[in-house]
Amino acid sequence: MTGVDEAELASRAGRGDADAFGELVEKHQAMARRVAYAILEDREDADDAAQEGFLSAWRAIARYDPSKAFRPWLMQIVVNAARDLRRRRRVRAADPLDSVSAASRDNPAREAGDIDLGERLRAALATLPERQRLAVVLFDAEGYAQAEIAALLGIPEGTVKSDVFHGRRALRRVLSTVKEEWDE
Amino acid sequence: MNEQSPFDSAPDEQLGAALREALPAPFGGAFVNRVQARLRQQRPRSWDEELAGWFWQGLLASSLVAVMAGWGLKAFGRSDEVETAASASVASQLLDGATPGANVLLASMSSADTP
Numbered sequence: 001m002t003g004v005d006e007a008e009l010a011s012r013a014g015r016g017d018a019d020a021f022g023e024l025v026e027k028h029q030a031m032a033r034r035v036a037y038a039i040l041e042d043r044e045d046a047d048d049a050a051q052e053g054f055l056s057a058w059r060a061i062a063r064y065d066p067s068k069a070f071r072p073w074l075m076q077i078v079v080n081a082a083r084d085l086r087r088r089r090r091v092r093a094a095d096p097l098d099s100v101s102a103a104s105r106d107n108p109a110r111e112a113g114d115i116d117l118g119e120r121l122r123a124a125l126a127t128l129p130e131r132q133r134l135a136v137v138l139f140d141a142e143g144y145a146q147a148e149i150a151a152l153l154g155i156p157e158g159t160v161k162s163d164v165f166h167g168r169r170a171l172r173r174v175l176s177t178v179k180e181e182w183d184e
Numbered sequence: 185m186n187e188q189s190p191f192d193s194a195p196d197e198q199l200g201a202a203l204r205e206a207l208p209a210p211f212g213g214a215f216v217n218r219v220q221a222r223l224r225q226q227r228p229r230s231w232d233e234e235l236a237g238w239f240w241q242g243l244l245a246s247s248l249v250a251v252m253a254g255w256g257l258k259a260f261g262r263s264d265e266v267e268t269a270a271s272a273s274v275a276s277q278l279l280d281g282a283t284p285g286a287n288v289l290l291a292s293m294s295s296a297d298t299p
Contacts, residue, residue, distance in 0.1 A: 022216070026212075029215050037207050051215070051219050059226065125206075139195055142200075
């Protein structure tokens, strides 16, 4: 789907066409859920936040400016929804996410043990500060430009570069370790 | 993949693919259905759906209006009848040359007071 198609869909959605918005949901759901996961570190919470993000976007679609890219606009809403959910979870419970992540932070490699690359990467991601996680996921996994990420997170572009660098360093270490194990 | 070039502006394809694999987003179809079900609940209602939503309230209101109108017409009609009957009694007794009784006079006076 081209950017023009996407703008057209967003424009139709802005006029109340729920089917057009449904197509946008279908196109962006995987990315929205991955980005929400990078913040919440829990699949069900991530899905709840992504859903809330899409619903908020639907409510606000009339205010979307079709001359601008739709994807960063949507992702900004999803990031806000995920952060909001995390805040509410922290207030409601004694922060179960932190207790889950704490084990990984102590020693991600040992906790990972013989488990697969995906789990090791998730464990390594959990050791990073949220902003670094988001920066590296948005940049390397989702293909956002550094300027877009800077606008989306409300930080200077130089900070994004630095976050991507530090995030990558931790994750590449995991990748190379696993590769070495596979080569043995 | 070069750790010594911190500010390279190109995404790391290998790391990106591994991250997309590692970050879970399974059952995309089920997720989309779930969101669309919620979207339908939030969709602005069309005019016929809006009218259908007001059906029972409309029926109740029109029934109340009909009952009140019926009651009003009935009450108005009855006072008219009493007045006519009273006037007819006084007139007929005068025409007969008889002096109307006190009961007939009182009845005609009370019906004349009624608005």
